[in-house]
Amino acid sequence: MGKLPIVEEFYTLQGEGFHTGKAAYFIRIGGCDIACQWCDTKMSWKSEDYPLIEIEKIVENVLKCSAKSVVVTGGEPLSYDLTFLCQCLKNANIETFLETSGCYEISGKWNWICLSPKENFPPFPKNFAKADELKVIISCEKDFSWAEENAQFISKKCKKFLQPEWSQHKKILPKIVDYIKENPSWQLSLQTHKLIGIP
Numbered sequence: 001m002g003k004l005p006i007v008e009e010f011y012t013l014q015g016e017g018f019h020t021g022k023a024a025y026f027i028r029i030g031g032c033d034i035a036c037q038w039c040d041t042k043m044s045w046k047s048e049d050y051p052l053i054e055i056e057k058i059v060e061n062v063l064k065c066s067a068k069s070v071v072v073t074g075g076e077p078l079s080y081d082l083t084f085l086c087q088c089l090k091n092a093n094i095e096t097f098l099e100t101s102g103c104y105e106i107s108g109k110w111n112w113i114c115l116s117p118k119e120n121f122p123p124f125p126k127n128f129a130k131a132d133e134l135k136v137i138i139s140c141e142k143d144f145s146w147a148e149e150n151a152q153f154i155s156k157k158c159k160k161f162l163q164p165e166w167s168q169h170k171k172i173l174p175k176i177v178d179y180i181k182e183n184p185s186w187q188l189s190l191q192t193h194k195l196i197g198i199p
């Protein structure tokens with residue numbers, strides 16, 4: 001019932017956002033046409049570079065470890081219909097977390113949706129209401145306005161995070177701290193997996 005191009009799968013701790021520090025099995029799906037300049041997973045852009053794996057096999061791999069939740073990321077995972085993957089994971093009692101730019105309509109039923117909008121290809125409007133978490137990457141000061149632009153469309157329950165772009169980390173972090181102090185509805189997200197050297 002369907003295959004997906006898989007860049008990598010691994011069991012680790014979620015490094016960023018609301019679920020930071022929790023154990024999760026990561027499934028990175030290949031294919032992304034957004035081309036963020038600072039993308040840290042450029043190797044995932046071309047789906048044709050990766051093997052197509054049966055969805056049942058992907059779920060089988062998850063169940064081989066003690067994972068209770070899965071993070072589906074990319075690439076841009078919404079380049080594919082994820083309905084069947086979500087259904088299979090749900091049937092196996094695995095919680096499903098999605099990391100997406102939201103540029104295409106959301107498919108599948110998720111326990112948690114993290115929307116990380118990208119200026120090159122802004123989110124599909126209906127996706128804002130479905131987001132549990134808005135995570136905006138800040139690489140320079142103008143990104144604060146981009147964050148606010150997106151925040152006006154989210155629901156009241158949605159958590160708001162600002163995350164420094166890794167290569168600008170040291171330079172931009174003090175500005176993010178100041179911004180959050182002035183705008184306390186936002187929280188800081190750090191890429192803690194990179195800080196502690198895990199995948």
Ligand code: SF4
Pocket residue numbers: 032033034035036038039040041042044074075076101118
């Ligand atoms: Fe990279 Fe994500 Fe941007 Fe795609 S959306 S280019 S995977 S950072």
